[in-house]
Amino acid sequence: MTKQAANWSPYDNNGGSCVAIAGIDYCVIAADTRMSTGYSILTREYSKICKLADKSLMASSGFQADVKALQKFLAARHLIYQHQHNKQMSCPAMAQLLSNTLYYKRFFPYYSFNVLGGLDTEGKGCVYTYDAVGSYERVGYGCQGSGSTLIMPFLDNQLKSPSPLLLPAQDAVTPLSEAEAVDLVKTCFASATERDIYTGDKLEIVVLNADGIRREYMELRKD
Amino acid sequence: MLAKKGVGLPSFLKTGTTIVGLIFQDGVILGADTRATEGPIVADKNCEKIHYMAPNIYCCGAGTAADTEAVTDMVSSQLQLHRYHTGRESRVVTALTLLKKHLFSYQGHVSAALVLGGVDITGPHLHTIYPHGSTDTLPFATMGSGSLAAMAMFESNYKEGLTRDEGIKLVVDAICSGIFNDLGSGSNVDVCVITKGHKEYLRNHLLPNPRTFVSSKGYTFTKKTEVLSTKIIPLKERVEVTERGDAMEE
Numbered sequence: 001m002t003k004q005a006a007n008w009s010p011y012d013n014n015g016g017s018c019v020a021i022a023g024i025d026y027c028v029i030a031a032d033t034r035m036s037t038g039y040s041i042l043t044r045e046y047s048k049i050c051k052l053a054d055k056s057l058m059a060s061s062g063f064q065a066d067v068k069a070l071q072k073f074l075a076a077r078h079l080i081y082q083h084q085h086n087k088q089m090s091c092p093a094m095a096q097l098l099s100n101t102l103y104y105k106r107f108f109p110y111y112s113f114n115v116l117g118g119l120d121t122e123g124k125g126c127v128y129t130y131d132a133v134g135s136y137e138r139v140g141y142g143c144q145g146s147g148s149t150l151i152m153p154f155l156d157n158q159l160k161s162p163s164p165l166l167l168p169a170q171d172a173v174t175p176l177s178e179a180e181a182v183d184l185v186k187t188c189f190a191s192a193t194e195r196d197i198y199t200g201d202k203l204e205i206v207v208l209n210a211d212g213i214r215r216e217y218m219e220l221r222k223d
Numbered sequence: 224m225l226a227k228k229g230v231g232l233p234s235f236l237k238t239g240t241t242i243v244g245l246i247f248q249d250g251v252i253l254g255a256d257t258r259a260t261e262g263p264i265v266a267d268k269n270c271e272k273i274h275y276m277a278p279n280i281y282c283c284g285a286g287t288a289a290d291t292e293a294v295t296d297m298v299s300s301q302l303q304l305h306r307y308h309t310g311r312e313s314r315v316v317t318a319l320t321l322l323k324k325h326l327f328s329y330q331g332h333v334s335a336a337l338v339l340g341g342v343d344i345t346g347p348h349l350h351t352i353y354p355h356g357s358t359d360t361l362p363f364a365t366m367g368s369g370s371l372a373a374m375a376m377f378e379s380n381y382k383e384g385l386t387r388d389e390g391i392k393l394v395v396d397a398i399c400s401g402i403f404n405d406l407g408s409g410s411n412v413d414v415c416v417i418t419k420g421h422k423e424y425l426r427n428h429l430l431p432n433p434r435t436f437v438s439s440k441g442y443t444f445t446k447k448t449e450v451l452s453t454k455i456i457p458l459k460e461r462v463e464v465t466e467r468g469d470a471m472e473e
Contacts, residue, residue: 015263036406036407038405039239039368039405039406039407040405040406041404041406055331074254126352146263157444158442183439183440184438185436186436186438187436187438187442188438189436190435190436190437191435193269193435194265194434195264195265196263196264196265197260197264197265197406197407197409198406218435218436219435221409221432221434221435222403222432223258223402223403223408223409223410223431223432
């Protein structure tokens with residue numbers, strides 16, 4: 001009997017796009033709410049944004065079953081952290097935890113593409129972007145998912161960030177006001193929806209600042 | 224075999240499509256969406272998928288855009304020559320035979336899935352043609368990646384002897400079903416109504432997908448590439464051009 005190639009994959013791609021923008025005292029995290037497979041829409045209202053701690057939010061696209069498992073794992077780890085330290089995990093700590101969690105499955109990865117947004121210990125906006133196996137970087141803005149190739153060049157053009165190699169280190173946060181950042185995110189998604197078949201239906205925007213968390217929704221094209 | 228060695232075929236512009244047609248009381252109605260895709264990217268938001276075959280015959284195309292266009296253009300010109308030769312109006316079966324002969328001879332490599340409709344001396348006709356050359360003759364038909372979504376509307380709402388308005392409504396509903404439920408289809412609805420001695424091409428009959436957000440301030444793209452240094456070497460110092468005689472004369 002000759003060896004047969006596996007004709008079944010444990011992975012699927014459920015599409016979707018995520019964007020996060022860090023400002024001086026706020027963070028905007030946004031994702032569309034379409035979940036799809038192949039040429040079919042599974043649901044038009046599935047939230048890709050997950051609150052991991054008081055001041056860290058994760059938006060994830062890719063394979064939503066893996067994303068769910070990842071979110072569940074991080075929630076459990078955060079509960080343990082709260083019992084041991086009697087406080088909420090900071091966003092930079094959560095960023096490192098997420099990286100370690102992803103790398104732990106280096107050879108059977110979580111098929112998830114994440115952006116983590118939140119406020120750091122000084123109350124400054126922070127965004128971390130990841131690949132599926134845990135490589136991560138703190139940035140001023142980031143995007144992941146099926147529409148990322150369409151959105152990223154636009155963000156680069158509008159919010160060109162200083163090189164991370166510059167000395168002394170420059171602040172990566174964007175100079176926009178909170179309202180401007182929300183408008184920019186809306187434009188990003190309205191445009192990505194025009195050209196990416198996996199992005200659409202509805203946009204969920206979560207704004208995190210000193211006052212707490214605010215949610216906003218905007219309709220996107222449904223075709 | 225080449226694919227195994229890493230020589231893949233280039234990607235084509237596919238019209239992952241919803242196309243439909245039905246027969247109503249005095250003719251045929253064809254419908255199509257207007258999205259053309261290249262993998263997950265929308266290549267054209269408002270393309271035309273209802274092709275002209277003859278004054279009384281039109282043809283919706285799904286599959287590789289180049290194939291559907293080439294094959295309909297080719298057959299349309301053969302029909303034109305045939306009309307000059309016979310001096311009679313083209314028949315739908317003639318177009319059908321020419322299309323299927325061509326597609327069969329290419330054994331499915333010409334990826335064109337068509338819905339052919341028209342009204343001729345023998346009455347209204349509607350056919351589907353598959354890429355391998357097989358054909359169907361039907362009272363209502365759908366094709367493309369959105370064919371199941373569209374057929375769901377036809378199977379539940381079609382009846383014989385629909386009026387013109389009922390027919391258009393049903394075709395629009397079927398195309399919209401494809402547009403909203405199939406990711407390969409989208410944007411607008413094109414409709415073509417063919418009756419005896421008359422046709423009406425309703426391009427962008429419905430535009431159900433306007434842009435949802437436009438920034439109130441608009442955006443500027445003023446950031447230029449930074450110029451770090453400039454050095455200009457004039458050519459004149461190195462090359463001497465002398466003019467003599469007529470340059471164009473040899």
